[in-house]
Amino acid sequence: MKQFDTLALSTRGPALILTINQPKSLNALAQEVVNDLEAFIDWFETTGFEYRGVIITGAGEKSFVAGANIVQMNAMDSQAALAYGRQMHAVTERLESLQVPVIAAVNGFALGGGCEIALACDFIYASENASFGQPEVNLGLVPGFGGSVRLPRRIGNALARELIFTGRRIKSAEALRIGLANRVVPAEELIDQAVATIEEIAAVSPTAVANAKSALVQMDALNTHDALLVEADSFQRAFATNDSVEGRAAFVEKRSPNFPGN
Ligand code: CO8
Structure with missing residues (x-):
């Protein structure tokens, strides 16, 4: 199995599990993570033919992905920030275009870029302790990894505006109610249920x-x-x-x- 510094890969039956593995920063999307995500997609597109689905999750019990890496972003000028955003645009578009279904198994915070990665997946399963939000306005920013485009398409214009304008965080039960998550499950069953869905998909053409x-x-x-x-x-x-x-x-x-x- 291919190795990455910031990602961990494992196999469960027909599913490939991609774990963003930076728990100390709550799996924030440091430049190194974004580069590894790109390299993962390169690898998967050329060699991942045996898999019938990908599950994306975050390491640790607390967080899926806590967004862009704010510490790194704080040291960027606007050109570097633009390049960072455009690189993540490419990553999310390529994730969306993988030949097999991609499930976001959201096991905690999915904030900013974390919510945006989840939105680039085909659908989301959330653990009971998951929370979602686009908190960029708290930093004087706006969504930059696709949230302004994909959130309204997923949950509707008015609800997306409310979340983007307030920066409010919502819990998994509300995410389910508004159609952001397909299901909410106990944390210990999250990966099992995502694998079971990929097994179901593996039985069809x-x-x-x-x-x-x-x-x-x-x-x-x-x-x-x-x-x-x-x-x-x-x-x-x-x-x-x-x-x-x-x-x-x-x-x-x-x-x-x-x-x-x-
Ligand atoms: N970036 C970097 N480090 C982070 C991040 C982050 N996004 N989130 C958490 N961390 C780090 C903390 O700094 C802390 O590190 P340390 O232990 O070294 O102090 C560690 O993770 C644990 O975090 P907390 O102590 O804060 O944990 P709490 O449980 O108290 O709080 C929260 C958890 C609520 C998730 C809190 O950490 C938080 O609010 N994080 C930031 C969430 C956020 O605002 N995300 C959105 C970022 S902006 C974005 O994603 C937009 C992308 C668009 C960019 C486009 C460029 C063009």
Whole structure:
């Protein structure tokens, strides 16, 4: 397994677990972490074919990711801050575009850049002690790693504005209620439940999941009419796969499908 200074990787069945491993700073996104995230994505895109999903979590019991590293940011000029923000934009866009589903297993603070990484994942499972927020206004800042774009898309414009303008922190129960988290679970079950979902995904056609995900990502930027064209194209490509030939034949023959994965 590939090694990184600031990330820990482990495998559970078909799932790859990526742990941001800087517990002393509550897993804040220091420059070294951002560089490692980029290197992780490079590695995963070229060699991670055996995995059917990625789970992102934070080391320790207290924090998922406490945001950008404020100590480092305090020493930056605005050009360096812009480069830091743009690098994280690229990381979040590439995470969003991975071929397999990515689940954020939020086990504590998901603040600022932490909430923004979670938003770049396909969906979020939160532990009972998780909390979410975009507290940048407390620093005289605004979200800079994609939160202004992805938070309104995930929870709606008005709620996102309220969270961004107040910097308020919300608990996991509220995150669930507003659709930010898909489920809330006891901390000790968080990874198990995320792995179980990836096992469920691993039982269906990998090409269909990749196809659906790629279409959903493209649709984010489109109006309904153009998004329907993307769906039609995606459906047509899915229809032509061997997975689909097998899936349809298995249904007709009343047996379980054995997907070839292409
Ligand atoms: N950066 C660096 N270090 C941090 C961070 C952080 N974001 N958060 C916590 N730490 C460090 C603390 O400094 C402390 O270190 P030390 O032990 O050396 O003093 C250690 O982690 C533990 O933290 P606390 O003692 O503060 O722990 P508490 O339990 O008392 O509080 C909190 C936990 C509430 C999470 C608190 O640490 C906190 O408020 N942290 C900051 C959260 C925050 O504001 N995050 C948003 C940052 S801004 C951002 O993410 C926007 C990104 C956009 C950048 C775009 C550039 C263009």
